[in-house]
Amino acid sequence: MPSRFCSKSFSRTKADAPTSRPRARPFLRSREFWWQEGHTLHETAEEAIAETEQQLNCYADFYEKVLAIPVLRGRKTEKEKFAGADATYTVECMMKDHKALQGGTSHYFGDKFSRAYDVTFAGRDNRQQYPFQTSWGTTTRMIGAVIMAHGDNNGLVLPPQIAPIQIIVLPVAQHKPGVLEAAGALCERLQAAGLRVKMDDSDNSMGWKCAQYEMKGVPLRVEIGPRDIESGACVMVRRDNGEKTVVALEELEAKAKELLNAVHDGLFARAKQNLDEHTYEARSLEEAKALQTERGGFIKTMWCGELDCELAMKEKAGMSSRCIPFRQETLGETCACCGKSAKHMVIWGVAY
Numbered sequence: 001m002p003s004r005f006c007s008k009s010f011s012r013t014k015a016d017a018p019t020s021r022p023r024a025r026p027f028l029r030s031r032e033f034w035w036q037e038g039h040t041l042h043e044t045a046e047e048a049i050a051e052t053e054q055q056l057n058c059y060a061d062f063y064e065k066v067l068a069i070p071v072l073r074g075r076k077t078e079k080e081k082f083a084g085a086d087a088t089y090t091v092e093c094m095m096k097d098h099k100a101l102q103g104g105t106s107h108y109f110g111d112k113f114s115r116a117y118d119v120t121f122a123g124r125d126n127r128q129q130y131p132f133q134t135s136w137g138t139t140t141r142m143i144g145a146v147i148m149a150h151g152d153n154n155g156l157v158l159p160p161q162i163a164p165i166q167i168i169v170l171p172v173a174q175h176k177p178g179v180l181e182a183a184g185a186l187c188e189r190l191q192a193a194g195l196r197v198k199m200d201d202s203d204n205s206m207g208w209k210c211a212q213y214e215m216k217g218v219p220l221r222v223e224i225g226p227r228d229i230e231s232g233a234c235v236m237v238r239r240d241n242g243e244k245t246v247v248a249l250e251e252l253e254a255k256a257k258e259l260l261n262a263v264h265d266g267l268f269a270r271a272k273q274n275l276d277e278h279t280y281e282a283r284s285l286e287e288a289k290a291l292q293t294e295r296g297g298f299i300k301t302m303w304c305g306e307l308d309c310e311l312a313m314k315e316k317a318g319m320s321s322r323c324i325p326f327r328q329e330t331l332g333e334t335c336a337c338c339g340k341s342a343k344h345m346v347i348w349g350v351a352y
């Protein structure tokens with residue numbers, strides 16, 4: 001791992017203070033991203049819109065079910081949407097420091113680009129028609145999202161489904177007879193059960209090994225020593241909360257899988273709690289600004305839909321609109337910024 005990352009702490013430090021030059025953030029702001037993206041053309045607008053929604057849900061599901069990061073699904077405002085798109089949908093995540101990270105977007109373009117570039121296809125009636133277009137994408141920023149959503153002061157915390165090593169097996173008092181053999185057999189059983197498992201029988205101390213695999217974010221640690229062997233058990237330790245469980249060896253595979261699922265659920269629950277506890281409602285721009293300054297996070301307000309109010313929120317409260325959530329709530333009748341009739345509920349936040 002690059003040392004540049006190691007110097008980044010998850011707690012607020014002086015380095016987090018705004019400076020004139022933006023600080024490089026590995027995986028988030030760098031010269032190169034790896035993109036995953038798709039572009040599709042459809043016969044009808046309905047089909048294209050359905051594709052746009054399906055891809056957004058695909059990203060949302062990946063964040064939630066694989067990366068254990070809860071997301072908000074919604075539409076971008078006119079100001080924030082992709083240039084030329086009729087509609088941009090987004091999944092927005094909250095990091096541990098309560099800042100927003102855009103997780104992925106999908107766009108519906110209508111037929112304007114196919115008209116502009118004269119892209120046509122022969123329709124069912126054999127006449128030339130303009131197709132309806134979508135595009136969607138996400139990037140290696142996802143890696144940054146995983147680090148910043150789950151990491152703690154001891155290092156990475158990887159969701160089990162993406163962890164290169166899901167389980168690290170550590171023999172305790174490995175110089176004693178039978179320990180290495182027992183640990184090796186245990187390791188092989190877990191591998192045969194389809195899990196990604198490694199054993200560390202190096203000469204490093206137990207404390208060193210534990211700290212090392214904690215830093216690497218390995219979701220589950222399994223310890224086995226002479227006493228465990230005698231009682232036909234081993235000890236499993238979760239990375240996300242440090243919980244220790246004594247597991248009978250006959251239940252080894254089942255319990256390992258159960259605990260890996262529990263780590264995923266635990267990470268998701270903790271991230272969801274962070275999101276819920278740091279999402280606030282505001283009735284006025286002043287209130288939104290005060291909440292952002294004092295607590296940070298996502299602020300929900302009603303909004304008239306006018307650009308001027310969106311710009312005022314940016315200028316006075318330092319927040320951009322993250323999305324108009326698909327799940328709308330009515331917090332009142334009027335725009336928090338101008339007091340005119342409100343059209344939508346918007347989520348505002350400070351974004352990476």
Ligand SMILES: [Zn+2]
Binds near residue numbers: 303305309335337339
């Ligand atoms: Zn307004």
